Amino acid sequence: MGRWRSAAVGAVVMTALSTAAVPASASERPAVAACPVQITVAAKCYTGKGSNGAYYAIAVPEKWNGSLVMHAHGGPDLTATSDPERSVDDLGRWAVMVREGYAWAGSAYRRGGYGTRMAAEDTENLRKLFVSAFGRPRTTFVHGQSWGGNVAAKVAEIYGGYDGVLLTNGVLAGGSRGYDYRVDLRVVYQYYCANHPRPTEPQYPLWMGLRKDSTLTSAGLRARLQECTGFASPPRERTAVQQRNLSDILAVTRIPERALESHLRFATFTFRDIVHNRLGGRNPFDNRTIRYTGSHDDAALNAGVERFSANPSAARDLSFDSDPTGAVSVPTLTLHAIDDPTAFVQHESAYRASRQGAGTAGKLVQTFTRESEHSGLSNSEYATAISELAQWVRTGRKPTAVSVANACALFDATYRTGCFFDPAYVPADYASRVYPRPGGKHWPALSAAREWVLRFLPGVGIAP
Numbered sequence: 001m002g003r004w005r006s007a008a009v010g011a012v013v014m015t016a017l018s019t020a021a022v023p024a025s026a027s028e029r030p031a032v033a034a035c036p037v038q039i040t041v042a043a044k045c046y047t048g049k050g051s052n053g054a055y056y057a058i059a060v061p062e063k064w065n066g067s068l069v070m071h072a073h074g075g076p077d078l079t080a081t082s083d084p085e086r087s088v089d090d091l092g093r094w095a096v097m098v099r100e101g102y103a104w105a106g107s108a109y110r111r112g113g114y115g116t117r118m119a120a121e122d123t124e125n126l127r128k129l130f131v132s133a134f135g136r137p138r139t140t141f142v143h144g145q146s147w148g149g150n151v152a153a154k155v156a157e158i159y160g161g162y163d164g165v166l167l168t169n170g171v172l173a174g175g176s177r178g179y180d181y182r183v184d185l186r187v188v189y190q191y192y193c194a195n196h197p198r199p200t201e202p203q204y205p206l207w208m209g210l211r212k213d214s215t216l217t218s219a220g221l222r223a224r225l226q227e228c229t230g231f232a233s234p235p236r237e238r239t240a241v242q243q244r245n246l247s248d249i250l251a252v253t254r255i256p257e258r259a260l261e262s263h264l265r266f267a268t269f270t271f272r273d274i275v276h277n278r279l280g281g282r283n284p285f286d287n288r289t290i291r292y293t294g295s296h297d298d299a300a301l302n303a304g305v306e307r308f309s310a311n312p313s314a315a316r317d318l319s320f321d322s323d324p325t326g327a328v329s330v331p332t333l334t335l336h337a338i339d340d341p342t343a344f345v346q347h348e349s350a351y352r353a354s355r356q357g358a359g360t361a362g363k364l365v366q367t368f369t370r371e372s373e374h375s376g377l378s379n380s381e382y383a384t385a386i387s388e389l390a391q392w393v394r395t396g397r398k399p400t401a402v403s404v405a406n407a408c409a410l411f412d413a414t415y416r417t418g419c420f421f422d423p424a425y426v427p428a429d430y431a432s433r434v435y436p437r438p439g440g441k442h443w444p445a446l447s448a449a450r451e452w453v454l455r456f457l458p459g460v461g462i463a464p
Contacts, residue, residue: 028048028049028050028051028129029048029132029133030046030047030048030056030058030129030133031046031047031048032044032045032046033045033046033047033057033088035059035091036088036089036091036092036095037092038092038093038095039059039091039092039095039098039099040095040099041061041062041063041098041099042061042062042063043059043060043061043062043098044059044060044062045057045058045059045060045091046058046059046060046133047084047087047088048129049082049084050107050110050122050125050126050129051125052110052121052122052125053081053082053110053111054082054107054108054109054110054122054125054126055082055083055084055086055087055107055108056087056105056106056107056108056126056129057087057088057090057091057105057106058103058104058105058130058133058134059091059095059098059103059104059105060103060134061098061099061101061102061103063101064101064102064103065100065101065102065138066137066138066139067101067102067103067137067138067139067140067141067390068102068103068104068105068127068130068137068139068140068141069094069097069102069103069104069105069141069142069143069166069386070105070106070123070126070127070130070140070141070142070143070155070162071090071094071097071104071105071106071123071142071143071144071145071148072106072107072119072120072123072142072143072144072145072148072149072151072152072155073086073087073090073106073107073108073109073145073146073148074144074145074146074147074148074149074171074375075112075146075147075148076109076112076113076114076115076119076147076270076273077112077113078112078113078269078270078273079111079112079113080111080112081110081111081112082108082109082110082111082112083108083112084108086108087106087107087108090106090108091104091106093376094106094143094382096379096382096383096415097143097382097386099383100383100386100387102141102386103130103134103137105126105127105130106126107119107122107123107125107126109122110122110464113273113277113278114175114270114273114274114277114278114321114462115278115321115462115464116147116150116151116154116175116321116322116462117154117158117321117322117461117462117464118462118464119148119151119154120151120152120154120155120158120159121464123142123151123152123155124155124158124159124161127140127159127161127162139163139164139390139393139394140161140162140163141162141163141164141165141166141386141389141390141393142155142156142162142164142165142166143165143166143167143168143386144165144166144167144168144170145168145169145170145375146168146169146170146171146342146343146374146375147171148170149167149168149169149170149171149172149334149343150170150171150172150174150175150178150322150324152165152166152167152170153165153167153170153172153324153328153351154322154324156328156330156332157324157325157327157328162330163330163331163393164330164331164332164333164389164390164392164393165328165330165331165332165333165389166332166333166334166335166385166386166389167332167333167334167335167351168334168335168336168377168382168385169335169336169337169340169342169343169374169375169377170334170336170343170347170348170351171343171347172324172334172343172347172348172350172351172354173346173347173350173351173430173434174319174322174323174324174350174354175274175284175318175319175321175322175323176284176315176318176319176322176323177323177350177430177434177437178322178343178347178350179266179267179271179285180285180434180435180437181253181254181255181263181344181433181434181435182263182266182267182271183207183267183285183286183287184252184253184287184290184292184434184435185249185253185255185260185263185264185267186206186207186209186264186267186268186271187206187287187305187306187307188248188249188252188253188292188301188305189225189228189249189264189267190206190305190306191301191304191305191306192228192245192248192249193224193225193227193228193229193245195224195227195228196221196224196268197211205283205306205308206306206308207271207275207283207284207285207308208271208272208275208276208283209267209268209269209270209271209272209273209274209275210268210269210271210272211272212272212276212281214272216268218265218269221261221264221265221268222261225260225261225264228242228245229242229243229245229246229249229260230242230243230246231246231257231260231261244296247296248294248295248296248301251294251295252292252293252294252295252301254294254433254434255341256341258341259341259342259374262342263342271285274318278462279314279317279318279462282311282313282314282317283308283309283310283311283314284310284311284314284315284317284318285308285310286308286309286310286315286437287305287307287308287435287437288307288308288309289437289438290435290437292305292435317461317462318462320461321461321462322462323354324351324354324355325354325358326351326354326355326356326357326358326359326360326361327358327360328355328358328360328363328364329360329363330363330393331363331365331389331392331393331398332355332363332364332365333365333366333367333385333388333389333392333399333404334348334351334364334365334366334367335367335368335369335377335381335382335385336348336366336367336368336369336427337368337369337370337371337372337373337374337377338368338369338370338371338372338422338425338427339370339371339372340371340372340373340374341372341373341374342374342375343374344433344434345368345427346427346428346429346430346432346433346434347430348366348368348427349427349428349429349430350430351364351366352364352366353430362398365392365398365399365400365401365404366401367385367401367404367405367421367423368401368421368422368425368427369381369420369421369422370420370421370422371420377420378412378415378417378418378419378420379415379417380408380411380412380414380415380416380417380418380419381408381411381417381419381420381421383411383414383415384404384407384408384410384411384419385404387407387411388403388404388407400423401421401423401424402423404421404423405419405421405422405423408421
């Protein structure tokens with residue numbers, strides 16, 4: 001496998017699996033708390049802080065059906081420590097699960113910032129705490145939304161104790177491929193705008209996202225984006241240069257205009273977290289072979305855009321931390337908006353390839369909806385999805401995209417938020433939306449043997 005890394009770097013970047021998931025202690029026992037207003041059924045809610053410092057929230061409905069939904073939230077948030085409000089907010093957002101009779105538990109994770117296996121471990125720690133405090137549920141599901149879909153996929157791969165997996169609008173290509181379109185945005189934006197950094201500011205390689213000691217804020221980044229593209233202005237108020245810059249950036253990166261700012265924020269601040277805080281300053285990203293297309297002058301763009309090659313150990317560590325192996329032995333149902341502007345629907349194609357590579361695609365059902373938002377879909381669909389997954393686990397009868405779509409009307413009679421399933425839809429290959437990186441950087445389906453070997457190598461992974 002080659003020379004992994006120096007001892008100095010290995011001391012900085014440690015595997016997120018170096019510590020076992022910890023059981024609940026008496027001091028961690030949940031405290032009774034007020035339920036969020038979104039929970040409209042009789043229920044008891046609890047909050048607390050785990051031994052790793054992760055805040056959490058729990059809800060148990062009065063008419064509990066005996067099953068538990070463990071929730072993995074998205075992001076990642078970039079707070080330095082665990083946010084005590086995060087899990088409470090998530091409980092309100094996913095109150096549909098409690099209304100459907102499920103107990104619900106969600107961790108805010110021990111800190112903000114990247115770390116898929118860290119977040120998976122904190123989710124597993126909370127499951128054990130729930131069992132200690134309330135008893136073992138009849139069945140336990142793990143649900144992940146957005147980046148939390150990546151976290152939940154890792155939970156199911158690493159830990160036992162879960163009977164089913166629900167992934168909604170998930171970032172399922174993993175870290176080694178899932179952010180390539182943001183890598184492309186970062187360099188293409190700088191080619192056209194030359195203001196991030198400005199020529200008068202300290203320079204740094206763009207794979208860093210942002211230099212470690214920069215004081216740039218989200219508002220400051222937004223101002224630079226507006227200065228270059230006029231994205232926040234009506235088209236008639238943009239200059240000709242701004243409009244051309246905006247048109248070229250969108251055409252080359254294939255990022256929707258409405259999500260441009262959020263993707264650039266991620267490619268700035270979250271990349272800084274990944275590189276400086278989790279990988280010891282090493283570069284996991286690569287664009288050396290990409291030929292960018294769609295601009296008014298592709299030759300000039302490709303001649304002038306910044307190029308870089310990934311540090312092999314950094315690419316390996318990011319992959320190990322976050323890339324799905326597909327080694328999931330329990331029923332898995334995914335729900336994804338076809339026009340998701342943040343986690344493109346082609347993430348589902350990447351995930352199916354991982355499951356096929358691991359020989360577990362028979363335990364996967366993917367469903368798609370004619371919706372265009374990332375952070376929230378129809379409550380009728382969420383209720384349908386968890387019900388169909390639970391029935392699959394209970395009876396062994398695997399649903400289909402058609403049967404899931406047909407089941408939605410029953411739940412929509414209660415929630416009246418609409419059913420938008422498109423059972424005939426099949427997403428195109430991931431490479432149809434994101435410039436593919438040839439070579440050995442990406443591990444879309446790690447073998448079980450390779451996963452086991454890497455798990456126990458010292459100094460492999462993202463810093464916990």
